[in-house]
Every structure is written in structure tokens, then in C-alpha cells.
Amino acid sequence: MALKYIRGSTLLIEYDNVVYPINNLGSISLDTTYNESTYSQKTVFQSSPLANNGIINRQSSSRFSFNTYLTQGRSEDILLGLMGFNNTSQLIGNSRDIARFNLYIVSPTFTYKVPNAALEGMTFSLARGNIYNLEFTGLGKPAEYSATAPSHTPVEKSRILTGTSVEASFGGSDISSIRSISLEITRSLTALNQKSMFDAGTIYSEDLHYVDGVTGGCNLQGYFSDTTTEYSNSGELVIQSTGLDITFTNANKTERVGLAELHNKSYDFRALQNCDFIFSY
8 A cells, every 4th residue: 555645634643642733744655565475386186386376464564754844833843752852852872762653644535544653764954045854754553544533733834944054063173165954864663573373364463663773874065175085084063054953973974076067075974873963943
């Protein structure tokens, strides 16, 4: 089953008995797959296989993704909390905490529910002078059709925030002429295998997940004033834009130079061991 964004859809997050509507949506997708086991069928009269038969015996976790934005009303704060950021806007790199919630995709004609969902990845991007984009990915129990959505207080769409300037430093040294940012934080989620002999002959559905690790990376695009390229430096990465502060407390840097009509410089950062992440706005 695959589902793409339908005009007029609303995303609802049900967490700790509270329903949070996410109204500023750019896209939604939902996908659920089944696993099939095949076997060869033989008879006592003929040793060679007569046919390849199959049986569906496992339903994989539903995977979902959606795109939203940083807004003045901060309705997306709940998403950062579910991603693992605490009250001080910090995500501890070695944290294994996981928050589970129910996700509802509500359209004018149908409602789908993903129970026991968890956020797996977060991508943030900004081109100077443009809006702050956020994309989240996650997974949960196989999606189910729900006739009704949980009741909630409607929230008006809020003004989307924009960034007019971008500044960055690494290891205490400024990085100049930055024109765009793209960063990604990913938690490796693994499904608990709870299949037992009592599930024989049934379609087993993946249920609970646990955090197996946290990784992060960042890319800065800018212009260069010299041709020197440096590799494998480590330090603290700090990015600041209009009302926004991002920090990787321990990262590795690689620089790349591209010669074209405009001489571009690309900075790739990778989170190292014991790196914490700060995302504050």
C-alpha cells in the first residue's frame, strides 16, 4: 500500500493523550509492504518442482514521511520533542530514549492511522532568504484504516519563518560566504522480533522499535576566496541564521572546491562519537 499527499489533508499526532495538529504541510507519504516466502511444490510421482508457491507471512512496519516548516506559532515543537530534543533544544548523541505516538493522516474522504509510531530521521534545509524547511521520516505498526479521527482543537496556519542571513563557524574559526544549509539527523530504529510459534500460519506484524544509534551530517554551500582544501578537521560546528541556532558539538569537516562560472566551496560535516545536537529557534 502506498499513499501520497492529497490536497486538504491534515496530519495529527496523538501523544500522551493529547492531539497535536500539524497544518503547515508540504507533502505526506505512507507506505506499507508485505513479505512473501516462496517454496517449491512436489509430488510423490514427480521429484521435480511442479510450481513455485508463495505465502505472505509478514507485514513490515509502515514507513511515513512528511514535509513541514518552522513557523511563528511553533506547532512543530512537538515533532522536535518526539525526535528526541529535550526542553533545552538538545539531542544527546548517545541517547536511546524513544517516544511513541499515534499518527493520523486525515483527508476529506478517508483517515489512516499508524499506531506505535516513532520518528526516525529529520532533515533541515535553508537557502539564504528562503523559508526554513523541515522533513521528518518515521515508522510504526502497519497502517490501518480508521473511520474517524480523534477530536482536537483546530489550529490556524501560522506564518512560515524565513532566514535572511547565514553565519557559521567551525572550531572557533568563521566560515564566510555561506548561501545554503542542509543537515540531517538520523536515529537507527530496529524492530523488536516478537514472533513466536503461536504466530505460525498468520501474518506477523512488526510492532515496537528501539533506537540502535544516532548519526548526523551537515552540508554548507558557499563561495571560496582561495584554492586551499582542508580535510579531516574536527571541532564544534555552530550555525546561526535569523532566529535560529544549530550546533554539532563534535564533528569532522571535509572541504571541496568546484571550479565553474562561480567558484563554489562545499563543506561536509559528519558527527563524531559523543556528538550532541542543538536545534534552537
